[in-house]
Amino acid sequence: MKKPMDVKVKSIIVLTVICLVVTALLAVTNYFTEPVIEAGRQQKVQDSLKAAIPDAESFEELGLPANAPGSVVAVYRADNGGYAVVLAVRSSYSSGDMGITVGIKDGAVVNAVLTSYFESKDFGQDTYPAEFIGRTENDYAEIDDVGGVTYSSRVFKGAVGDAFTVVEMITGGESE
Amino acid sequence: MKNKLGIVLKGLVKENPVLVLVLGTCPTLATSTSVVSALAMGIAATAVLVCSNVCISALRKLIPDMVRIPCYIVVIAGFVSIVQMLMEAYLPDLYDMLGVYLALIVVNCIILGRAEMYAKDNGVVDSALDGVGMGIGFTLALLVMATIRETIGAGSFAGIELSFMEEFKIPILTAAPGGFFVFGCLIALVNHITRGKAPVRKSFDCESCPSAEFCRKGSCTAAETAEKEGNADGNA
Numbered sequence: 366m367k368k369p370m371d372v373k374v375k376s377i378i379v380l381t382v383i384c385l386v387v388t389a390l391l392a393v394t395n396y397f398t399e400p401v402i403e404a405g406r407q408q409k410v411q412d413s414l415k416a417a418i419p420d421a422e423s424f425e426e427l428g429l430p431a432n433a434p435g436s437v438v439a440v441y442r443a444d445n446g447g448y449a450v451v452l453a454v455r456s457s458y459s460s461g462d463m464g465i466t467v468g469i470k471d472g473a474v475v476n477a478v479l480t481s482y483f484e485s486k487d488f489g490q491d492t493y494p495a496e497f498i499g500r501t502e503n504d505y506a507e508i509d510d511v512g513g514v515t516y517s518s519r520v521f522k523g524a525v526g527d528a529f530t531v532v533e534m535i536t537g538g539e540s541e
Numbered sequence: 542m543k544n545k546l547g548i549v550l551k552g553l554v555k556e557n558p559v560l561v562l563v564l565g566t567c568p569t570l571a572t573s574t575s576v577v578s579a580l581a582m583g584i585a586a587t588a589v590l591v592c593s594n595v596c597i598s599a600l601r602k603l604i605p606d607m608v609r610i611p612c613y614i615v616v617i618a619g620f621v622s623i624v625q626m627l628m629e630a631y632l633p634d635l636y637d638m639l640g641v642y643l644a645l646i647v648v649n650c651i652i653l654g655r656a657e658m659y660a661k662d663n664g665v666v667d668s669a670l671d672g673v674g675m676g677i678g679f680t681l682a683l684l685v686m687a688t689i690r691e692t693i694g695a696g697s698f699a700g701i702e703l704s705f706m707e708e709f710k711i712p713i714l715t716a717a718p719g720g721f722f723v724f725g726c727l728i729a730l731v732n733h734i735t736r737g738k739a740p741v742r743k744s745f746d747c748e749s750c751p752s753a754e755f756c757r758k759g760s761c762t763a764a765e766t767a768e769k770e771g772n773a774d775g776n777a
Contacts, residue, residue: 379604384615401631
């Protein structure tokens, strides 16, 4: 009969070895899939720029202002004078970022697109983002928060506010 | 050969993990709103089930009882993460569609249940076949539920609009109450088909507890003693 200490040592060794082997397998899988996943994410961002400002043909990435809101990932200037702001925001209860791209032209939202949200099943099938179309910095906050969507509408609204803020910083408050 | 086929077939109806063993109810209700997401969830869970069953069966003599469950969870979580990464890389639309439910396969009772009920006591080939059978059973149950819910609830099949269903849609079937209703009806149907021959779950006593083998102390021993005394009194 094995001594209790032998069993404990064996348990620790077996569990540790299994953890190491699984970690190695994950590392190998990550090595091969990571570039593909990253390329897919970039493609999604590019597609979202086009969806945010459908009239534009090309986009030029701008540098972020020093005191830009933390949720802003990148800002692009479209060839038709509009701006597409890429944001990553997170609610207090979620485990992942919500990717949002907001298109702003002439001081109003052209389109707001939800590009990624890990916790949302039926992703992108709701109509909440469309409520922001045509809203300006002065009236976007009037849109009601809603329950029943699978992501935080309050956080989404905050992201639109951040988009207005960063565009105002870049244009210096002039009508863009 | 007949035995091997029996291992696979039992998961389809007689021991269907969803409709007879009533395991994995959460992903079943959540992903059966559309046929495509149900099929994707079924295939992903089957892949994890087969791989984890094979792995756990191969390691069953090496893993001490004390760390059995943590080892199973690490193995299952590893395979789920691999499936998740592959799906995000090569099937991004399905990955977005399944959302958090893909990661939740880790805690799907079917996977851990089969590891505990079958793979830890049987050989690699039998465990793989059990995984295939249970996986197909899970996928079939999801597909049947999703077909009913999407066709009658949303008037479409696999995202294709069915114009003849436009007038007869029952939208509540796509919501949670409708999901439970369809789930209950299917369980009743399978129960009727198997005429009560499906395995009956043991009562909730100490013996049916997964930890009974190495626990046997405290309340477990007290309950057994009381039961034996009761039997002795009865016999007397």
